[in-house]
Structure formats: C-alpha cells, structure tokens
Amino acid sequence: MQPFDFNLFRQQVKEATQNALIEATRQYTGEVCAFALYSDEGVLTLSPAVNTLSYLQKQQAEDPDNTEYYQWSPAEWKNEGNLATEDFNQLSALLRNTVLGKTYTESFPRFRENVFETxxxxxxxxxxxxxxxxxxxxxxxxxxxxxxxxxxxxxxLNDSVHAENFRLWRHSWG
Structure with missing residues (x-):
C-alpha cells in the first residue's frame, strides 16, 4: 500500500482553491467578502464556498438576531460548492477512494487531522x-x-478582531 501523498494533495488543494477564487471574483466582481473550504467528519469531500457583501447584508437585514451566523456559516452563503467543480470533484474522489478503500497508512483519526491541517x-x-x-x-x-x-x-486564517468575534459567537452556543 502506497502512503497518501500529502505534498501532492497540498498542491492540488492550492490549485483548486486558486481556481475557485478566480472564478468567484470574476462572477461576483468587487463583491466577494468571504471564502471557505469545508469538508465532513468522514473526510469524504472537500468543497469551496463564497459569499458576497450584498448577499450577506440582505441575510443579516432579514434576520438581525443572527448576523454572526450568516457571516461564519458557509452553508448560508451565496455560492456553496459551485466553484472549480471539476477540481473539487477530483479532490473529493481522491479523499473518498482513500477513506473507503482504507488505503491511508496511519490511523483514521490521524489521517483526518492531517487532511484538515493540510x-x-x-x-x-x-x-x-x-x-x-x-x-x-x-x-x-x-x-x-x-x-x-x-x-x-x-x-x-483571519485578523485578531474577526477571530475574537468568531470565538465569542461560537462560545455563545453554550
């Protein structure tokens, strides 16, 4: 069994992310205010999301009690999973095949943490x-x-003000 090539994975993630960001900034010229990558606990997928300032402001105006939620939750953003789809489909297939085929060489929790850290x-x-x-x-x-x-x-990934706002919001969940 050949070990998972984290260096190659890193390069592929970077290229896919660059392609997604280029696509988003073309599609939403001057509007992109947030970018995310997200996965799942089983490490079967990797996808991008992007939000625009006008979309964020609209959501926050409609639901002012949950402004932080809309800022930090990619599932609520303007574009979720529809950028550089070929690149991210290939990355997701690689992860899925590795996990389901159990071809990683370390323990699954360690493999998952290595993917997330990468x-x-x-x-x-x-x-x-x-x-x-x-x-x-x-x-x-x-x-x-x-x-x-x-x-x-x-x-x-963010400046100290945004990081503290996220920490406070996340802590408020209980």
Whole structure:
C-alpha cells in the first residue's frame, strides 16, 4: 500500500482553491467578502464556498438576531460548492477512494487531522500571498463540534478582531 501523498494533495488543494477564487471574483466582481473550504467528519469531500457583501447584508437585514451566523456559516452563503467543480470533484474522489478503500497508512483519526491541517495550511499560505484580501476566511467541517479547534482555525486564517468575534459567537452556543 502506497502512503497518501500529502505534498501532492497540498498542491492540488492550492490549485483548486486558486481556481475557485478566480472564478468567484470574476462572477461576483468587487463583491466577494468571504471564502471557505469545508469538508465532513468522514473526510469524504472537500468543497469551496463564497459569499458576497450584498448577499450577506440582505441575510443579516432579514434576520438581525443572527448576523454572526450568516457571516461564519458557509452553508448560508451565496455560492456553496459551485466553484472549480471539476477540481473539487477530483479532490473529493481522491479523499473518498482513500477513506473507503482504507488505503491511508496511519490511523483514521490521524489521517483526518492531517487532511484538515493540510487544507488549513494551504489557506493560511494563500492568505499570506494576498489571495484573500479583505475577506473572511473559513475552514469548517459539517456536523463537527469542536469549538476550540474551529476557533483555532479561524484565528490562524483571519485578523485578531474577526477571530475574537468568531470565538465569542461560537462560545455563545453554550
């Protein structure tokens, strides 16, 4: 069994993310205010999401009691999973085949953490390369409840003000 090539995976995630962001900024010229990558606890998928300022403002105006929710929840954003679809379909197929075929060489929890860390480090690197100017940046896992880890990802990917706003909002869940 050949080990999962995290270096190649990293390159593929970065290229797919760049393609998704280029597509989003073309589609929503001057409007993109947030970008996310998200996966699931089983590490079977990886998808992008993007939000626009006008869409965010509309949602927040319609539901002013949940403004932070709309800011930080990619499932509620303008475009979820419909960017660079071929790239992300290939990445999801790679993850799905690896997990379902059990071809990873470490324990599943370790493999999952390595995938998540790779994705976050790609976003972090791209942030430093100025790909996400003036955007909220999110990595999230569907049906995942680890507030400390989520807050840490947000802290790594955003400025301190946004990170603290996320931490406070996430902590308010109880």
């Amino acid at each position: 994705v976050v480090s790609v976003l972090e690197e791209m942030r430093k390369e100025n790909w996400f100017q003036n955007m909220i940046l999110v990595f999230t896992i569907t049906d995942y409840d680890n507030p400390r880890k989520e807050s840490n990802w947000i802290k790594r």
